[in-house]
Amino acid sequence: EDQVTQSPEALRLQEGESSSLNCSYTVSGLRGLFWYRQDPGKGPEFLFTLYSAGEEKEKERLKATLTKKESFLHITAPKPEDSATYLCAVLGAGGTSYGKLTFGQGTILTVHP
Amino acid sequence: EAGVAQSPRYKIIEKRQSVAFWCNPISGHATLYWYQQILGQGPKLLIQFQNNGVVDDSQLPKDRFSAERLKGVDSTLKIQPAKLEDSAVYLCASSLRSYNSPLHFGNGTRLTVT
Numbered sequence: 001e002d003q004v005t006q007s008p009e010a011l012r013l014q015e016g017e018s019s020s021l022n023c024s025y026t027v028s029g030l031r032g033l034f035w036y037r038q039d040p041g042k043g044p045e046f047l048f049t050l051y052s053a054g055e056e057k058e059k060e061r062l063k064a065t066l067t068k069k070e071s072f073l074h075i076t077a078p079k080p081e082d083s084a085t086y087l088c089a090v091l092g093a094g095g096t097s098y099g100k101l102t103f104g105q106g107t108i109l110t111v112h113p
Numbered sequence: 114e115a116g117v118a119q120s121p122r123y124k125i126i127e128k129r130q131s132v133a134f135w136c137n138p139i140s141g142h143a144t145l146y147w148y149q150q151i152l153g154q155g156p157k158l159l160i161q162f163q164n165n166g167v168v169d170d171s172q173l174p175k176d177r178f179s180a181e182r183l184k185g186v187d188s189t190l191k192i193q194p195a196k197l198e199d200s201a202v203y204l205c206a207s208s209l210r211s212y213n214s215p216l217h218f219g220n221g222t223r224l225t226v227t
Contacts, residue, residue: 044204104155106154
């Protein structure tokens with residue numbers, strides 16, 4: 001069974017204080033790793049898809065990276081509006097995991113002004 | 114482009130009652146998903162449709178949950194009878210294709226079972 005573990009569970013930063021969120025996964029063949037952002041009372045909003053180890057994607061202050069066992073979401077000089085829950089999900093490729101998207105529990109990020 | 118529409122936004126029912134949720138996906142999206150998100154957890158897939166057909170319902174509690182997708186567009190998810198542990202946010206999502214396409218989520222229905 002595919003597993004996704006995100007750490008830390010919660011992260012509090014000062015505005016401008018860069019940091020990273022971690023997503024560790026075990027999956028039977030990886031077709032893709034997805035990062036989503038979820039604001040309170042809203043559905044998750046797609047950020048990035050990563051397909052293979054070594055791949056990187058960037059969007060404004062966010063950069064996602066991927067290795068064979070984990071992904072990092074780096075946040076550079078965060079602003080209060082970056083406060084949200086960040087969800088990681090993996091899409092399996094093998095056996096009963098084929099086509100299944102498994103989410104982690106999320107990291108709650110709070111950025112103080 | 115209009116997003117995924119869900120209704121109602123909130124629902125409070127007593128245990129053993131029934132409830133239904135409605136979803137209208139993004140136009141042209143063939144794949145539709147229902148997820149359950151319990152407070153403090155990530156979304157868990159309940160059922161996935163490809164057009165009219167069910168692709169995956171392995172995690173749907175079929176003794177109480179049912180879902181249908183009418184004419185490959187709108188979908189309804191029903192719970193009958195509800196239990197206390199069904200209290201959660203029910204998210205509908207759609208994607209252009211299955212596999213590797215990003216999911217577009219609606220804002221969900223928050224269900225409270227008392």
